[in-house]
Amino acid sequence: MTLSGRGLFRLAAVLLILAAAWAFVPRFGTESNLINLLRQACLLALIAAGVSLSMLVAGLDLSIGSVAALSSCLAASLIVQGHAVLGVVAGLAGGALGGMLNGFMIAKLKIPFFIMTFSMMFIIRGLAMTYTQGTSIHGFPPSFTWLGKSFLGPIPMPVILAAAVLGLLHLLLTKTTFGRITYAVGANADAARFSGLAVDRTLIQVYALSGCLASLAGLVYIARLNAADADLGMLWPLEGIAVAVIGGIAFSGGEGNILGLVLGGIVMAVVGNCVNLLGLPARFQDFFIGFVIILVVLVDHIIQSRSKAVK
Amino acid sequence: MKRVLWFASLALIAVLALSGGAVAKDPKDVHVALVMKDLSNRFFVEMKWGGEAAAKQHGIKYTPLAPEKYAVDNQIRIMEDLIQKKVDAIVIVPIDGAGIVSGIERANKAKIPVFNLNTLASGGDVIGYAGVDHVILGQILGQYAVDTLKGKGTLVILEGTTGASSAIERLEGMTAVLKKASGIKVLASTTAKYNRQQAMKVMEDLLTRFPEIDMVLCANDAMALGAKEAIKDARRKILVAGIDAIPEALEAVQKGELGGTVDSNGFDQGFVAVDLTAKYLLKDQKPPKDTKVGAGQPTIITKNTVAAFEKAKIEKFKKFGVKMD
Numbered sequence: 001m002t003l004s005g006r007g008l009f010r011l012a013a014v015l016l017i018l019a020a021a022w023a024f025v026p027r028f029g030t031e032s033n034l035i036n037l038l039r040q041a042c043l044l045a046l047i048a049a050g051v052s053l054s055m056l057v058a059g060l061d062l063s064i065g066s067v068a069a070l071s072s073c074l075a076a077s078l079i080v081q082g083h084a085v086l087g088v089v090a091g092l093a094g095g096a097l098g099g100m101l102n103g104f105m106i107a108k109l110k111i112p113f114f115i116m117t118f119s120m121m122f123i124i125r126g127l128a129m130t131y132t133q134g135t136s137i138h139g140f141p142p143s144f145t146w147l148g149k150s151f152l153g154p155i156p157m158p159v160i161l162a163a164a165v166l167g168l169l170h171l172l173l174t175k176t177t178f179g180r181i182t183y184a185v186g187a188n189a190d191a192a193r194f195s196g197l198a199v200d201r202t203l204i205q206v207y208a209l210s211g212c213l214a215s216l217a218g219l220v221y222i223a224r225l226n227a228a229d230a231d232l233g234m235l236w237p238l239e240g241i242a243v244a245v246i247g248g249i250a251f252s253g254g255e256g257n258i259l260g261l262v263l264g265g266i267v268m269a270v271v272g273n274c275v276n277l278l279g280l281p282a283r284f285q286d287f288f289i290g291f292v293i294i295l296v297v298l299v300d301h302i303i304q305s306r307s308k309a310v311k
Numbered sequence: 312m313k314r315v316l317w318f319a320s321l322a323l324i325a326v327l328a329l330s331g332g333a334v335a336k337d338p339k340d341v342h343v344a345l346v347m348k349d350l351s352n353r354f355f356v357e358m359k360w361g362g363e364a365a366a367k368q369h370g371i372k373y374t375p376l377a378p379e380k381y382a383v384d385n386q387i388r389i390m391e392d393l394i395q396k397k398v399d400a401i402v403i404v405p406i407d408g409a410g411i412v413s414g415i416e417r418a419n420k421a422k423i424p425v426f427n428l429n430t431l432a433s434g435g436d437v438i439g440y441a442g443v444d445h446v447i448l449g450q451i452l453g454q455y456a457v458d459t460l461k462g463k464g465t466l467v468i469l470e471g472t473t474g475a476s477s478a479i480e481r482l483e484g485m486t487a488v489l490k491k492a493s494g495i496k497v498l499a500s501t502t503a504k505y506n507r508q509q510a511m512k513v514m515e516d517l518l519t520r521f522p523e524i525d526m527v528l529c530a531n532d533a534m535a536l537g538a539k540e541a542i543k544d545a546r547r548k549i550l551v552a553g554i555d556a557i558p559e560a561l562e563a564v565q566k567g568e569l570g571g572t573v574d575s576n577g578f579d580q581g582f583v584a585v586d587l588t589a590k591y592l593l594k595d596q597k598p599p600k601d602t603k604v605g606a607g608q609p610t611i612i613t614k615n616t617v618a619a620f621e622k623a624k625i626e627k628f629k630k631f632g633v634k635m636d
Contacts, residue, residue, distance in 0.1 A: 033519040134356035230351040276516030282502050
């Protein structure tokens with residue numbers, strides 16, 4: 001694996017973007033903006049975590065935004081009644097359950113992952129809209145909003161949460177049997193099956209984890225917004241994929257380091273931040289993101305084919 | 312005897328033929344569908360209730376619908392289904408005025424009347440249009456800023472979805488008023504796509520960019536609520552105002568967290584559109600080309616007026632027998 005070379009390239013690219021922004025964008029380097037950026041980047045990394053797991057098993061979870069919306073609206077109903085802990089637990093469990101259903105249908109009933117999670121995206125969004133009837137659930141107690149709003153020293157809580165979650169996921173993927181099977185399934189599911197690995201079970205676990213992570217991101221977001229409504233996370237599948245791809249998670253499965261999501265999140269956040277700081281029209285953000293994705297993947301390919309040629 | 316039978320059957324045929332026209336006008340057999348933009352937004356939920364109230368008054372069958380995904384293609388698909396089902400009329404609230412034209416043309420071909428509500432369609436044959444004057448809504452918001460700032464200060468504007476006619480007109484109304492107040496400086500005017508999450512993010516960046524902002528004007532309440540949270544988190548004090556008067560915004564106005572909001576009257580819009588369409592189908596009354604819903608009525612709702620506004624609204628819903636759930 002050429003992780004060092006490709007990882008280094010990604011790190012260098014991010015540093016280059018940061019340096020350029022620092023030099024040319026007014027007020028970019030102020031303390032308040034850097035904290036703001038860090039928080040935006042970590043929230044994006046958190047959103048991408050679920051999608052990345054499904055990409056590692058050569059699948060894709062398009063239902064994360066809808067799952068986040070429904071589970072956080074359900075959680076919000078409990079939280080506004082003062083049951084913060086119960087709400088969070090129920091939200092996470094709901095997300096895991098939705099993900100498990102995805103995994104079960106994909107692994108056991110062989111429904112193509114794209115069709116399954118694509119349909120779930122609509123079904124669950126519909127349920128969320130039916131549940132909220134167009135209103136928002138708002139006004140959370142501080143015992144819940146600290147998830148999104150508090151600070152530990154100068155560091156915003158979402159940053160600490162994202163760091164903890166990505167750290168744990170990294171350990172899970174690199175140090176446990178579950179992790180090794182996940183990469184094996186993504187690289188070649190048939191081979192994994194023939195070698196007697198529990199492929200189906202792993203798929204169900206991966207999608208359940210993806211749903212659970214989506215709920216967690218949803219909870220952090222509603223804590224920040226101090227309100228939950230049914231249109232939370234409409235763009236999350238797309239943003240998540242963008243962060244994952246920039247962060248080095250391969251679409252073909254079995255390849256990529258979950259810590260790369262931090263880099264992907266930073267790139268996405270910096271582009272959006274600079275567009276707003278420079279006062280450019282918002283459409284430039286979409287334009288630049290698309291451009292960056294292609295550039296990163298292109299350079300990645302070149303480095304990869306070179307390193308193969310050297311071997 | 313044969314002759315009597317012959318006469319009797321002739322009479323029967325004549326009666327059937329004459330009543331034929333009247334039978335088609337039985338309200339119970341008239342079916343009107345209202346296709347909205349998005350039912351996750353309280354504004355459209357109240358529009359749905361307005362339509363329901365009008366349908367109940369006329370005793371007609373009524374189906375409110377909105378696409379799962381906020382895209383005009385999906386609205387066209389819903390229209391196609393309604394054409395297949397042979398509804399008697401479609402009231403359409405286009406997500407995109409240009410994009411909806413092919414849907415309207417398809418209904419035209421099937422001879423199903425279409426009424427255009429809220430967002431103007433740029434083509435196809437419609438029996439009429441009704442909508443709130445978005446320019447006026449924007450003007451009221453702009454005037455509120457001029458009055459509160461006493462003609463002097465800095466502000467930023469969060470616009471609606473780029474290209475949507477309501478977004479363009481609301482902005483037009485705001486800037487028309489603000490231009491006249493030479494002491495007010497618009498630092499930035501940018502879109503947050505009518506979305507709460509997006510507004511929070513854009514506001515975070517704008518707070519960094521401008522160390523001093525006196526006021527934020529938002530083209531809808533969802534954005535105002537998102538911007539408000541960003542401002543609160545940054546420990547800054549900036550007055551925020553929006554449009555639509557959704558319940559959460561009214562609550563925030565009451566608490567002093569938002570400065571004000573403007574009622575865009577979703578209920579009346581839905582009511583007027585279904586009412587005019589029902590009259591067209593049942594009584595053959597052609598609707599006016601352009602009906603301005605609640606024109607001249609909207610005012611800014613502030614902490615002082617919010618209680619009276621909410622009371623009046625609930626009384627209205629009760630009067631029409633709307634089940635608010």
